[in-house]
Amino acid sequence: xxxxxxxxxxxxxxKDLFAKERGGARREPLGWVLSVPDTHQKTVLxxxxxxxxxxxxxxxxxxxxxxxxxxxxxxxxxGGEPVVMMIQHAGLYASVNTLRGIAMDGKVPTFYLIGLxxxxxxxxxxxxxxxxxxxxxxxxxxxxxPHARLEGPDDVHLIPEYYRLSRERRGPAALxxxxxxx
Amino acid sequence: xxxxxxxxxxxxxxxxxxxxxxPTMTTAPAWREIAPDDLSITCTGxxxxxxxxxxxxxxxxxxxxxxxxxxxxxxxxxLGSLATIAGARxxxxxxxxFKNGVYHTSGAQEIPGGFAVDFVxxxxxxxxxEASTIKDIGEFRRRLPSMLTAEGPLFVELITGLSEQTxxxxxxxxxxxxxxxxxxxxxxxxxx
Numbered sequence: 001x002x003x004x005x006x007x008x009x010x011x012x013x014x015k016d017l018f019a020k021e022r023g024g025a026r027r028e029p030l031g032w033v034l035s036v037p038d039t040h041q042k043t044v045l046x047x048x049x050x051x052x053x054x055x056x057x058x059x060x061x062x063x064x065x066x067x068x069x070x071x072x073x074x075x076x077x078x079g080g081e082p083v084v085m086m087i088q089h090a091g092l093y094a095s096v097n098t099l100r101g102i103a104m105d106g107k108v109p110t111f112y113l114i115g116l117x118x119x120x121x122x123x124x125x126x127x128x129x130x131x132x133x134x135x136x137x138x139x140x141x142x143x144x145x146p147h148a149r150l151e152g153p154d155d156v157h158l159i160p161e162y163y164r165l166s167r168e169r170r171g172p173a174a175l176x177x178x179x180x181x182x
Numbered sequence: 183x184x185x186x187x188x189x190x191x192x193x194x195x196x197x198x199x200x201x202x203x204x205p206t207m208t209t210a211p212a213w214r215e216i217a218p219d220d221l222s223i224t225c226t227g228x229x230x231x232x233x234x235x236x237x238x239x240x241x242x243x244x245x246x247x248x249x250x251x252x253x254x255x256x257x258x259x260x261l262g263s264l265a266t267i268a269g270a271r272x273x274x275x276x277x278x279x280f281k282n283g284v285y286h287t288s289g290a291q292e293i294p295g296g297f298a299v300d301f302v303x304x305x306x307x308x309x310x311x312e313a314s315t316i317k318d319i320g321e322f323r324r325r326l327p328s329m330l331t332a333e334g335p336l337f338v339e340l341i342t343g344l345s346e347q348t349x350x351x352x353x354x355x356x357x358x359x360x361x362x363x364x365x366x367x368x369x370x371x372x373x374x
């Protein structure tokens with residue numbers, strides 16, 4: 001059965017990932033999270049907002065749409081900055097053309113944490129009664145976007161793995177957050 | 183009389199220094215001819231995305247001026263980007279809007295609201311540091327130096343006629359988008 005992941009664990013994982021991406025260089029901010037706020041990951045966003053050193057740490061930029069977030073992520077990467085996007089499955093559907101045009105055609109590494117809002121704990125997402133849950137993985141498959149599920153605290157190692165996969169492949173990669181973070 | 187887009191682009195090319203330029207749609211073909219360098223990325227295929235691509239570069243490289251050449255039809259596709267850009271407070275971003283009132287590339291159909299849409303008021307309302315309109319090439323040339331140094335984000339609506347070319351009339355020309363991306367990233371890394 002899937003488990004909720006503590007927000008602090010995800011925040012610490014992102015900090016570690018960004019620090020390694022910086023190669024030890026002291027830069028401000030440490031890295032970027034581009035968010036179109038996702039109910040499923042709201043505790044992570046709240047934790048990032050409460051970080052005592054957030055000016056120097058992870059900078060969160062709230063975007064009006066996932067299209068915008070994808071464009072900004074591309075620009076940050078072009079400029080050499082580490083960046084993670086936190087969105088919801090509905091936002092993935094809304095921004096498919098930008099994913100194709102920028103992340104895929106532009107060969108821009110783009111890493112998504114995608115919340116599966118309304119995913120039933122006792123069901124495989126592909127068998128969900130909610131279309132927005134059910135279609136997320138098939139959509140990613142259609143576009144050839146590598147993806148995996150974050151189904152509990154033991155899976156957070158996938159965050160740096162898929163982030164780096166997006167860099168190696170020069171394209172999009174996604175992790176689906178199975179349950180609401182705690 | 184509306185400005186010719188090509189005249190505006192030539193003035194920018196002459197004054198920009200090492201500013202990074204992000205043309206989209208109908209400014210893209212002319213810019214490739216006027217400024218065939220590796221400090222630009224032309225955005226086609228994801229209409230509306232130029233402003234946020236430019237914002238990302240501006241945030242990553244606050245030491246460089248970033249100039250977005252947006253279109254009115256393009257901006258309408260991601261109108262919320264005005265608030266996102268203003269909220270991000272990118273001090274080095276100049277957002278130029280080439281306003282011609284139509285979707286030139288697809289056959290010059292009028293945009294929703296036509297020429298009456300007041301993008302300057304929208305940018306001001308979103309929180310841009312400055313937003314204004316320029317209708318005359320002489321005024322544009324006079325104000326361009328301050329656009330390249332003043333604290334942003336700046337928004338300038340340029341009243342223009344139609345460009346001589348569109349991405350459809352010169353289809354397939356130019357360096358592929360992914361190569362432009364790679365070249366600019368490499369160039370910026372070398373100057374970091």
